[in-house]
C-alpha cells in the first residue's frame with residue numbers, strides 16, 4: 528500500500544498563551560497543499576524502515592513513521608510488522624508539517640491495512656501524541672485550529688482559484704526554539720472571520736507571530752516575502768515557524784523570479 532503525505536501551510540498564526548505543560552496555545556488556519564512525500568508499507572516478517580530523497584536527521588527508530596507504528600501496535604496486537612519505505616520530498620524544518628504528515632498517514636495506512644476500524648476522531652487522538660501538527664493531517668482539509676494546534680474545526684476555504692509558490696531557502700528552523708522567541712499575546716483580530724475576506728485583502732491583515740523573531744534571525748526570509756509580492760503575489764507569509772515562505776497568486780499569473788540556485792521552489796498552478 529502506498530500513500531502520498533502532503534504538506535500544509537498556516538494562514539495566520541497567533542500564539543496566545545504559554546501553558547503549564549510547556550506547550551503554547553495558538554490559533555491558526557491550516558490549509559493542505561500538494562507537495563508530497565511517498566510512504567509505502569508491505570507486510571514483512573520484521574519491522575523495517577528505509578528512506579530515500581531528502582535525508583531525515585536522526586535515528587530510524589525516532590522517525591515519526593516508526594513512532595506511529597509502535598503507538599498503534601501497543602494498543603492493537605493485530606498490527607503486524609511491515610517494511611516501510613519513505614521517500615522524503617517535503618523540506619524538513621520548513622513549517623510545512625512534513626514529518627507530521629508522514630506520522631498521520633502512517634496511522635491511516637495501518638488502520639486500513641489491519642482493519643482496525645478507528646474513526647478519524649480516534650486517529651486524531653493518537654496523532655496528537657506524535658506532534659501538535661499531526662491531527663490536522665488526519666482530516667487534511669482546511670481547518671481553524673486551536674489548543675496547541677490539535678483542536679480542529681473544519682472551515683469553508685477554497686483557494687483552488689489561486690496559484691501558489693513555496694520557497695524554502697534551506698534554513699532549518701527548530702520549532703521549539705521559535706516558540707521560545709515569542710511573547711504570547713491575545714490576538715488583535717478574529718482570524719477565523721478575517722480569513723473569509725478576499726485573499727487580495729489579506730496583506731497586512733492575516734499575520735504570523737513567528738515572522739518577527741524568525742525574520743530577525745534570518746533576514747533573507749523577509750527578502751523572499753518581498754520578492755513574492757514583487758512577482759505579483761496577492762498575499763505572502765511565512766508558514767508556521769518557518770522557514771518556508773508562501774506566495775498566493777492570481778491563477779497562473781506568476782512573474783518569473785530568479786531564485787538563488789540553492790533554494791527549493793515549488794509552484795502549484
Ligand SMILES: C[C@](O)(CO)[C@H](O)COP(=O)(O)OP(=O)(O)OC[C@H]1O[C@@H](n2ccc(N)nc2=O)[C@H](O)[C@@H]1O
Pocket residue numbers: 537540549550551552553555622624627657658659660661674675676702703704706767768
Ligand atoms: C508551528 C506549527 O507548525 C504551527 O502549525 C506547530 O505549532 C508546530 O507543531 P509541531 O511541529 O507538530 O510541534 P511539536 O512536535 O508538537 O512540538 C515541537 C516543540 O514546539 C513547541 N510547541 C509546539 C506546539 C505548540 N502548540 N506549542 C509549543 O510550545 C514545544 O517546545 C515542542 O517541544
Ligand SMILES: Nc1ncnc2c1ncn2[C@@H]1O[C@H](COP(=O)(O)OP(=O)(O)OP(=O)(O)O)[C@@H](O)[C@H]1O
Pocket residue numbers: 583584585589590591592613618619620621622623624625626627629630660700701702767768769
Ligand atoms: N518522517 C519525518 N520527516 C521529517 N522529519 C522527521 C521525520 N521523522 C522524524 N523527524 C524529525 O523531525 C525533525 C523535523 O521536525 P520539524 O518539526 O522541524 O519539521 P517538519 O515536521 O518537517 O515540519 P514543521 O517545521 O512544519 O514542523 C527532523 O529534524 C527529524 O529529526
